[in-house]
Amino acid sequence: MSPAQESIKDADFILPPDVDAKSFVAAMDEMRKVVGSENLEIITAAKMMPDSDGHYFNLPREHDLFYCLEKDTFLASAVIVPGSVEDVSAIVKLANKYLVPLWPISRGRNLGYGGAAPRLRGSVVLDMGGRMNKVLNIDDEHATALLEPGVSYFSLYGYLQNNGHKHLWIDSPDLGGGSVVGNALDRGAGYTPYGEHFSMHCGMEVVLPNGEIIRTGMGSLPENNTWQLFQYGYGPYPDGIFSQSNFGIVTKLGIWLMPDPGNAPTIRNTLIDAAVYAQKAEYSLSKEVLTETEVDEIAKKIGVGRWNIYGALYGPEPMRKLQWEVIRSTLMTVPGASFQFAADVEKEPKAKVLHMREETLKGIPNTYELGWLDWTCKNGSLLGFSPISPVTGADASRQYEMVKRRFHEFGFDYIGTFVVGWRELHHIVCLTFDKTDPDSRRRAHRCIELLIDDAAKLGYGEYRTHTAFMDQIASVYNWNNNSTLRFNETLKDALDPNGILAPGKSGIWPKRLRNRGFEI
Amino acid sequence: MSPAQESIKDADFILPPDVDAKSFVAAMDEMRKVVGSENLEIITAAKMMPDSDGHYFNLPREHDLFYCLEKDTFLASAVIVPGSVEDVSAIVKLANKYLVPLWPISRGRNLGYGGAAPRLRGSVVLDMGGRMNKVLNIDDEHATALLEPGVSYFSLYGYLQNNGHKHLWIDSPDLGGGSVVGNALDRGAGYTPYGEHFSMHCGMEVVLPNGEIIRTGMGSLPENNTWQLFQYGYGPYPDGIFSQSNFGIVTKLGIWLMPDPGNAPTIRNTLIDAAVYAQKAEYSLSKEVLTETEVDEIAKKIGVGRWNIYGALYGPEPMRKLQWEVIRSTLMTVPGASFQFAADVEKEPKAKVLHMREETLKGIPNTYELGWLDWTCKNGSLLGFSPISPVTGADASRQYEMVKRRFHEFGFDYIGTFVVGWRELHHIVCLTFDKTDPDSRRRAHRCIELLIDDAAKLGYGEYRTHTAFMDQIASVYNWNNNSTLRFNETLKDALDPNGILAPGKSGIWPKRLRNRGFEI
Numbered sequence A, B: 001m002s003p004a005q006e007s008i009k010d011a012d013f014i015l016p017p018d019v020d021a022k023s024f025v026a027a028m029d030e031m032r033k034v035v036g037s038e039n040l041e042i043i044t045a046a047k048m049m050p051d052s053d054g055h056y057f058n059l060p061r062e063h064d065l066f067y068c069l070e071k072d073t074f075l076a077s078a079v080i081v082p083g084s085v086e087d088v089s090a091i092v093k094l095a096n097k098y099l100v101p102l103w104p105i106s107r108g109r110n111l112g113y114g115g116a117a118p119r120l121r122g123s124v125v126l127d128m129g130g131r132m133n134k135v136l137n138i139d140d141e142h143a144t145a146l147l148e149p150g151v152s153y154f155s156l157y158g159y160l161q162n163n164g165h166k167h168l169w170i171d172s173p174d175l176g177g178g179s180v181v182g183n184a185l186d187r188g189a190g191y192t193p194y195g196e197h198f199s200m201h202c203g204m205e206v207v208l209p210n211g212e213i214i215r216t217g218m219g220s221l222p223e224n225n226t227w228q229l230f231q232y233g234y235g236p237y238p239d240g241i242f243s244q245s246n247f248g249i250v251t252k253l254g255i256w257l258m259p260d261p262g263n264a265p266t267i268r269n270t271l272i273d274a275a276v277y278a279q280k281a282e283y284s285l286s287k288e289v290l291t292e293t294e295v296d297e298i299a300k301k302i303g304v305g306r307w308n309i310y311g312a313l314y315g316p317e318p319m320r321k322l323q324w325e326v327i328r329s330t331l332m333t334v335p336g337a338s339f340q341f342a343a344d345v346e347k348e349p350k351a352k353v354l355h356m357r358e359e360t361l362k363g364i365p366n367t368y369e370l371g372w373l374d375w376t377c378k379n380g381s382l383l384g385f386s387p388i389s390p391v392t393g394a395d396a397s398r399q400y401e402m403v404k405r406r407f408h409e410f411g412f413d414y415i416g417t418f419v420v421g422w423r424e425l426h427h428i429v430c431l432t433f434d435k436t437d438p439d440s441r442r443r444a445h446r447c448i449e450l451l452i453d454d455a456a457k458l459g460y461g462e463y464r465t466h467t468a469f470m471d472q473i474a475s476v477y478n479w480n481n482n483s484t485l486r487f488n489e490t491l492k493d494a495l496d497p498n499g500i501l502a503p504g505k506s507g508i509w510p511k512r513l514r515n516r517g518f519e520i
């Protein structure tokens, strides 16, 4: 045993289960040979990015920027930045050899849903976007793109603008820094007719947990010319099982672009708009949850309603006129309703949310919405809570009341949006808290925990979640004695017998780690 | 041993592999107890429906109405008609006990793709639609339906018409007798904006190969109110792996209906229209493949072009006018193009294809298209060949030439349609042959066999196939050393360790039956 080896101590590392320091170091040594030493960083508690440095454009990859439990609860043991599909496959094989779990991220900006951090402490973050960030192909005629994980909405938009594809629009979620691939894989949503991102993807390349590489849809037909054109290919269509899952690492994703867009309305409450402009303290001296009267006053002050629909009409002028007539005459029957066009609203002294939404509805990525994170404190954090309901007023009201009650009980102002999907409402509830205050964290976490059960009792389930609640949500999707979870576990054990890929993602634990106390 | 048992001989039955007559009879006895004796029929060669009896409305379930190999190549050993999800689960468990393979059908009208018959000779056909044929729910507000497998387009249309849901439209494929569930599971297509049937489904109930029952999407959330509204639910989205597969038996399927439809154009060649009206003999005395001049003459005679686009405009009158202007001015630049409206075309002496398509484009199910099956002989049969390509003129031409060359080589007239999907062309080629003539069958089969390879060389792959070509097509989708097929086999072995569900479907064989010579 060499002196260097002797001095390796478990306490020096953030070790994953079943791995001692020696074999962790051996794994890192082998993985370093694959990616080069500049692309592998071993994390220690001391190396955690300080709270003062971390922000949207300088994201910690080893922990959750918006941590709601302890800062090091979901801490990674290392961060690795592969440069190619072959790198990824080689690392996956080594992960199997050493039982080191991997947690893939694309841009890692999954803020409000756990950020870049792994569900299982000690997992290695695989930063798929750091070096694999190319737009691989744009098909002008069919309006499609083939992307690597690191392509953000900003970079895709810039690429289209600068390379002669200005006629192709993209759908961007509220923040432009996320990964087009990562957002689609987590089944995120935007605001144009292409806002349902997962359904607009077409074709994947995936590294399986055994290191094997597959291409889905037409991609498995060599020499095909329709990988980004036809989703299904032949036989079982697997893409869905690689979303919100731990069955594979996506290395390429096709996505459809908009040649000729339509519209998807969102309905936002007063405070989300108010919070985009300024902190709560600028509106009210109250340290308490705002009363209805106070919210009314804020609405008046910033010139919006208690609920505000933002939308856009697309198509040739005469078409838009006709559509506008229908919308206007329908919605004006709502007592007190009024309309504003971006062009008619003063941009002075500063741009209004209406102007910001106009960009979003044109597919121009931006970061205005970061504003509302700071509602109650500087460097505010977000916990996202996103139940799904039918598109009825009764359901929207019931959800609103359900959330407001718990929020007020725990001292939070209700901030939220309803997004109208194909047939359902995404209710996007934004709980902003102060991560530097343990009590704020505790209240935030407990509030969402209770809401998940409140919602389930009323038949509402979440479409997506923060890592801290993955087990709980999987446990409410429990029809027929948890048959879905058991089905997922069967697939997991078949595809990932050593349990190395993103253990615990979506509540799915591999056999090796199941029922050993890692569930929260 | 009782005299009855002694007299059981293997030769009396169409036994599946690994099952002798005694254990087959024991399996049937147990299954009979589940469904009642009137719902279980054991098949013998003598019981095969005679060719003279079988037709669209009197379908053989034990063999392929349009057999292209021998009539008994894909023969079933029995037909069972379960009456409930519990029946299905019980039968699946017995199938595991006795190693008896099951082949689920919904209405069994998968004509051109193998009909009702199983891929593996001796499998038991599970007629899911015979008794499980209820419309379980219609949600007027959200325009959705929840269906059992036996609901056909005709019966769904009738149900909506007769139960106060006339404002809800359906998308019907060319023939209205198919199952809404079965067609979606085989990823079939129709002609309105809801024509991509699988993407319009929402929520499944599935009996897994071990007898376990799951509900997908929001269905796994007890008390949910969004099972037919939101496709994904939480975690991995599995629905795709139950399409064109043998991973589960679908017992309920949600589907989206059309409150306010748009349009999906198809481009049909002359002969498909000509064939709808009459047999080839009425147009030409030639026994040979028709020449270009002869096809021109037929086009003139029936008043259509060599290629004909059928489509519809939807929405309020002023919108339609504007859309019509755009379409008209764009398409009139094609030399020789002309337009016809259904209202302007005489229905005398008989209705034109234009009138028939008008119904289809209104979602009214019908069976006019059965007509073209008889192009060269009475009771003609169909082999479907359906490659996918980009939506370009060059690809359409290349495909047309590719198919025409092989068709003429084997003595068939080209009959086909191009359907424009989201981003791709479905080329639907209709090879009509005379199943009573072994030479016609041989030519048909060989012709498609060669075309699958021709297409693959040009990068075209099929979106769906007849049972006779399942292995071949799986083998051309072979990127990276057949990684997709191996991935499917991994899933298959995990979900169906005894290999009892639809062995060979989409080229996927369970471990027990793999590489034992059942592949074709």
Ligand SMILES: Cc1cc2nc3c(=O)[nH]c(=O)nc-3n(C[C@H](O)[C@H](O)[C@H](O)COP(=O)(O)OP(=O)(O)OC[C@H]3O[C@@H](n4cnc5c(N)ncnc54)[C@H](O)[C@@H]3O)c2cc1C
Binding pocket: A104, A105, A106, A107, A108, A109, A110, A111, A112, A115, A116, A128, A149, A173, A174, A175, A177, A178, A179, A180, A181, A182, A183, A185, A186, A187, A188, A189, A190, A248, A249, A250, A251, A369, A370, A373, A382, A505
């Ligand atoms: C103010 C604010 C507004 C927001 N608005 C929106 C919005 O409008 N719409 C919306 O959808 N979200 C929104 N979010 C949430 C989040 O910022 C975005 O969804 C963001 O795009 C996700 O981060 P990412 O794209 O970098 O994905 P990543 O964090 O890279 O990936 C997301 C998850 O997908 C999985 N994953 C990523 N890459 C891979 C891979 N290659 N293989 C396998 N699995 C992978 C991982 O589990 C990962 O945790 C908002 C957040 C904030 C703070």
Ligand SMILES: Cc1cc2nc3c(=O)[nH]c(=O)nc-3n(C[C@H](O)[C@H](O)[C@H](O)COP(=O)(O)OP(=O)(O)OC[C@H]3O[C@@H](n4cnc5c(N)ncnc54)[C@H](O)[C@@H]3O)c2cc1C
Binding pocket: B104, B105, B106, B107, B108, B109, B110, B111, B112, B115, B116, B128, B149, B172, B173, B174, B175, B177, B178, B179, B180, B181, B182, B183, B185, B186, B187, B188, B189, B190, B248, B249, B250, B251, B369, B370, B373, B382, B505
């Ligand atoms: C003249 C003509 C025109 C046609 N036009 C069209 C068209 O426009 N569009 C089109 O899509 N097709 C068309 N077809 C093909 C076919 O008729 C239809 O697709 C028909 O709907 C399929 O039959 P079915 O719905 O009864 O499905 P089934 O035969 O019941 O099912 C189809 C397949 O799905 C699987 N399956 C069925 N039920 C289940 C279940 N419960 N669980 C698991 N798997 C199951 C089975 O493998 C089965 O083989 C046409 C055929 C002809 C002859």
